[in-house]
Amino acid sequence: MPALPLTQTQLDDAARLKQRFAEWQKRQKDAGRPASQEAAGELLGFNQSALSQYLNGRIPLNVDAATRFASVMGCVVADFSPRLQDQLSGYVSAAMPDVAAANDDVLAKARRVLAWDDTDTVGVRLVTLKLRAGVARFGTEPVVEDGGSIQIPRVDIERGKLNPDKLIAIQVRGQSMEPLMFEDDVIVIDPTDKKLINRELYALNFDGDCCVKQMVKRNGEWYLHSVNPDFGPVNARSGEFSVIGRVVYQPGRSLRGRL
Numbered sequence: 001m002p003a004l005p006l007t008q009t010q011l012d013d014a015a016r017l018k019q020r021f022a023e024w025q026k027r028q029k030d031a032g033r034p035a036s037q038e039a040a041g042e043l044l045g046f047n048q049s050a051l052s053q054y055l056n057g058r059i060p061l062n063v064d065a066a067t068r069f070a071s072v073m074g075c076v077v078a079d080f081s082p083r084l085q086d087q088l089s090g091y092v093s094a095a096m097p098d099v100a101a102a103n104d105d106v107l108a109k110a111r112r113v114l115a116w117d118d119t120d121t122v123g124v125r126l127v128t129l130k131l132r133a134g135v136a137r138f139g140t141e142p143v144v145e146d147g148g149s150i151q152i153p154r155v156d157i158e159r160g161k162l163n164p165d166k167l168i169a170i171q172v173r174g175q176s177m178e179p180l181m182f183e184d185d186v187i188v189i190d191p192t193d194k195k196l197i198n199r200e201l202y203a204l205n206f207d208g209d210c211c212v213k214q215m216v217k218r219n220g221e222w223y224l225h226s227v228n229p230d231f232g233p234v235n236a237r238s239g240e241f242s243v244i245g246r247v248v249y250q251p252g253r254s255l256r257g258r259l
Contacts, residue, residue, distance in 0.1 A: 014057035016080035191245035
């Protein structure tokens with residue numbers, strides 16, 4: 001069965017995206033950085049063929065692809081797709097209605113990331129975690145691809161008063177934190193910061209598995225809270241639980257502070 005043609009709204013999204021992408025390519029070239037579709041595809045996490053189809057209106061944008069484009073290009077989803085921005089706002093409002101009302105600017109929009117004109121960056125080790133149920137300590141194994149590290153702006157390190165030598169970067173697994181985090185997104189955690197603060201984001205060892213959750217305190221008890229409304233809260237006492245570290249950075253999104 002042939003695919004349905006895109007609606008005019010979807011075609012308009014693609015046209016705005018293509019314009020934003022061309023502007024991003026120019027900034028990249030001016031700064032002497034890779035600007036090809038192949039290079040962009042590596043940053044986005046999908047191949048050049050899919051990238052081209054999104055830009056030329058052959059396949060419709062979805063929330064996952066839109067947030068990835070916004071992160072890489074240093075803009076917000078609303079800049080090229082008001083339709084998907086509304087979906088993002090709806091997801092977060094459904095998951096955390098009380099917080100969404102108080103923090104509309106943070107939750108309804110992906111943060112405008114730095115355009116990387118400032119090359120003063122800091123490398124953070126990208127690792128996989130080795131965990132055991134009931135054990136607070138954890139081991140790490142370096143991820144060898146791309147040198148095993150990610151580069152983040154020094155200004156974010158300084159703003160968060162972080163020690164880059166203590167930080168580690170890990171990849172997100174699962175769908176429970178969508179649309180804030182998607183499968184294979186990279187986040188940076190601070191293993192020296194384990195004190196639980198209500199509504200902060202943490203990497204956790206829960207029954208021997210690494211998970212990223214918002215910790216919410218209700219009636220004196222801690223719950224592992226997911227942003228995706230398809231996943232319900234989990235009482236921390238229902239399993240073997242320990243804190244690996246607080247989430248302090250994610251490229252393309254503002255995650256510092258309470259959601």
